[in-house]
Amino acid sequence: MTDTRPFETQSAETQPAEARPVETQVFEYTPGAPTELELDADDPLHGEILKLNMGPQHPATHGVLRLKIELDGETIRDCYPDVGYLHRGKEKTCESLGWRKFFPHTDRMDYVQPLMNNCAYAMALENLAGVEVPGRAQELRVLLMELSRIMAHLIYLGTTAIDLGAVTMFFFTFTEREKIYTLLDAYTGHRMNNTYVRLGGVYADVDEDVAREIRAWIDTFPAKIDEFEQMLTGNRIWYDRNKDVGILTTEECQAWSLTGPILRASGSEWDQRKALPYSGYEEYEFDVPVGTIGDSYDRYLVRIEEMRQSVNICRQALDRLGKSRGGDYLLEDRRYVLPPKQRVHESMEELIFQFKVVTDMRLPKGEAYTGIESSKGELGFFVASDGTSEPLRCHVRAPGLMNVQVIPLLAKGRLLSDMMAIIGSLDFVMGEVDR
């Protein structure tokens, strides 16, 4: 007879998982007084400009960004970002592919939050077509968009931390991100590049088991955020590297078209989900975190809190999905939406509709712009149609492009090591910047 007691006692020992309070250390700080850098006047090399090429293959540039930096000692005199190394001509591609076939390409723009891009593109097309999305599809989209936001913020957290020397954080955040990927794999069929959203709704309804798994993961995630905070928020090195680095005021954010967490970190309460709600965000309860002075540390705090709020929204979306079970998740409009496959096999008309949608889907003549609150700022799609099946124009308002543009403003006069904190906290993805 085998004795199972040791196992039981073992599991009993690991049971008491009391929620530990987050230990955060409060540092003194004087708002609005960035630390003045003192140059060593006796340095024999003082005044001699060193030109440094950072990138395009630098691990800290989060893609292929090239920064031409002019250094005086370790101080950045000037900085010229050079983008375009990842330019794949997505906007031109859209014009030759057609509206439907461009969906997979939106995934590959900001590849850390593919579903958010899908949703933004679909919403722009729906705006141009003048159609309304069913309620359940909107709830599914909200769930996916908030999961994407968490994923993107986890990438920010992990990569910025590893750039600033906190290697462990990278593994912590990527472990959590991998769990979301596993959930999305079960849900949409792909880990990355999901192409799950369609014009008029989403491709398939959420499976009950998957919804339960998402809820189970959501329940564990707030404790993980506490763990991240325990490692970073009160960490002296993290604080010193980020505090008073890359300060952006609200006025500067307006002048440089910076939105999203960067604008909120500067003290502005602008959140499009609250101010100009889309996809039914007005019915969800969540708070908008704002910073005080708009430095890298504030941006970090804002993003951490945004993850907590996203968890709240996900939970509410799952509750609503439980209530709207069985509802339509895809619009029934044969001009733009494929008929269900089963009906295609049964009906000749549906077969024709499928054929027409695939080969010759046309949007009405006109222009439309739709912007949503992505994890990096306002992600907008400007679409123009001439009424034929070939798109006239599809322009992506990439928040990342604006974020990269502001690097010289923040970097001038700072130390080279501050560059890592600045690049990290601006949080851009070059696939979206270059398109």
Place this chain on the structure above:
Amino acid sequence: MNPQDLIESVTSRFPDAVSSSHVFRADATVVVTPEGLLAVARFLKEDPELALNFLMDLSAVDYSAFGQGHARGLFASSGVAVAPSFLIPDLDPWPGPPGERFAVVYHFFSGTQRHRLRLVVPVPETRAAVESLTPLWPAANWLEREVWDMFGIRFEGHPDLKRILMYDGFEGHPLRKDYPVAKRQPLIGPQN
């Protein structure tokens, strides 16, 4: 402010510069002549009631192939009679392209008033140039460089108008409709 009021406040202030306006899908659009652009943009930014303090997006459209997107022709020879359901009339029709070959499209946005306004500036092919908005919004810098790069529309008064996504030795402007999708060019490395 609702779209009609937005249009009204701009057109009443600049009757000469505004050539037309419309509301399509609840978006207010004002078509402005290239000469009046800078004055209108300054008014939009500084007027306290409009307060369009964000230049959210700046792009351009090439209308030279408008309506010429070839129908796939799959039904033409097959003899299958299909009544395409896109014949459903649009209750809120779009008035049509602004007339010139290009149009530079600005999307302004107000953080305080929570409204958006689209400004369309028709640009003829023979004189493809508009005033730069960099004195008003520094963010216009890269956006205008991108439009120059992709469409070959000049921005007068821009501090550093050069290619941004394509490289220096690139010939032509890829988002123009007469640039073939499959055209290839030798890739010339970056110059320091």
